[in-house]
Amino acid sequence: MKFNNSPIGIFDSGLGGLTVFKEIRNILPSEDLIYFGDTARVPYGNKSKETIIKYSSEILEFLSVKGVKIVIAACNTSSSLALDDLRKKAAIPVFGVIEPGAKKAVRVSPSGNIAVIGTAATIKSRAYSTAINKEISFLTIDKNLKTNNHTKIIEKACPLFVPLVEEGIINEEITKSIIKYYLSSLIAEKPSCLVLGCTHYPILKGLISAELGRDTEIIDSGVETAKAVKYYLEENNMLKKENKNGSELFFVSDDIDKFKELGGKFLKRPIENVYLTDGIK
């Protein structure tokens, strides 16, 4: 069996991608991880496709120079709008978070409606609808599998969720009010599952789930992406050989202290080895 001991690169517009980082760390404890948070330009979700491609490409270049074996766009906005472009540019595999989340939604929701929430840019791109419909078409070919080709996909942008999470306003009454404000129209559609289509949203998962009720399963794209990455590395003999604790390096484009403070809350443990880089600014 072959191995690849290079690190895995993970990036996001800011802190949100740490929810994916956490899942990768859980499922692949030996791997060396390099995270990049573009805190000087956060958020991406309210910006244009051209700008999101430009920023994402700069980060891909930054991580490539660090010698990573794969890159994970741990940002739904970037995955929605820049993934095709990144894959054309990259000499290494690039993973997004949309496809794994969409696949899981189709699996857990064989007949009911599927709800998707995300940033304005992600929802506008209709990337989840496209990926879900593609998966449904694929499953429909295989007659042995249940299909949900009568499923309605309801997408909803929740632009205040990222600032709420980036500001650390998590367990406040106001957060519940904002969640209610965005989700009331979705609840009326009685979705059997809801995809958290932004890597910041798992931080609000408990409150979102409480608002939706037990009949709606919450799908965390980060969890599904981590599983997909693990599977890919195994299949392609790209896992790290040594079975010891993987190292961790964090790069941000702005404000190390804020990243350490809030990021620690994301990972539920202290963050070390955070470095400021202005190479991509």
Next chain:
Amino acid sequence: MKFNNSPIGIFDSGLGGLTVFKEIRNILPSEDLIYFGDTARVPYGNKSKETIIKYSSEILEFLSVKGVKIVIAACNTSSSLALDDLRKKAAIPVFGVIEPGAKKAVRVSPSGNIAVIGTAATIKSRAYSTAINKEISFLTIDKNLKTNNHTKIIEKACPLFVPLVEEGIINEEITKSIIKYYLSSLIAEKPSCLVLGCTHYPILKGLISAELGRDTEIIDSGVETAKAVKYYLEENNMLKKENKNGSELFFVSDDIDKFKELGGKFLKRPIENVYLTDGIK
């Protein structure tokens, strides 16, 4: 009498500075105006001093090349953190929005408490407290003027206000809830005035005023800045000679359509002549 027919440069992190632009246009209808909104990197209020100085300096350079006669940092965050630096670099006068707002607050509040709201970065900088205390000290020297040297200054960061305004979520119940969430602690201090220490906030002025009640005067730094700029141009023989309608040019670093749509709501009229520039990205 001498004149100066060069345009006035005005910049902000995004749309917020349009509230200052509007006041400048009202009070100086003949002047040619060039506006720059850094929509690719908005917001500034949650970023570090170093990054805000870097971004502001790039915009100063951009506007200088356009031949403006003065530059207005129509962004409280930039005025709080970058103004000294910009003034050192610039060959032309640079105005901020803090000092005019602070002066007005001291004038209208000779004895009561002064409240200031702004972004996290503006409030953390304590720029308003510094400017207000400086003005109080100045007035105290002149025995003929009423002074408020027993005034308490209460500063409060309201980080969700900018995303609310940038997303156009203005007249919603949720907006009232968020305003109540931030302002309840200020109201308890019975301030005689409240400074809108962010150029986005005038869009929420009606709701903020309703929450505070009649006894608290709302001060719009943009209005005061426009008056200060007019006075300066008159005193220095720098007004435009021709008494005709001034021209308007808008530059953004991202998404012309969104700027036109939301910006039109800020100015309460259609916006023309918007150009995308990636020169400063």
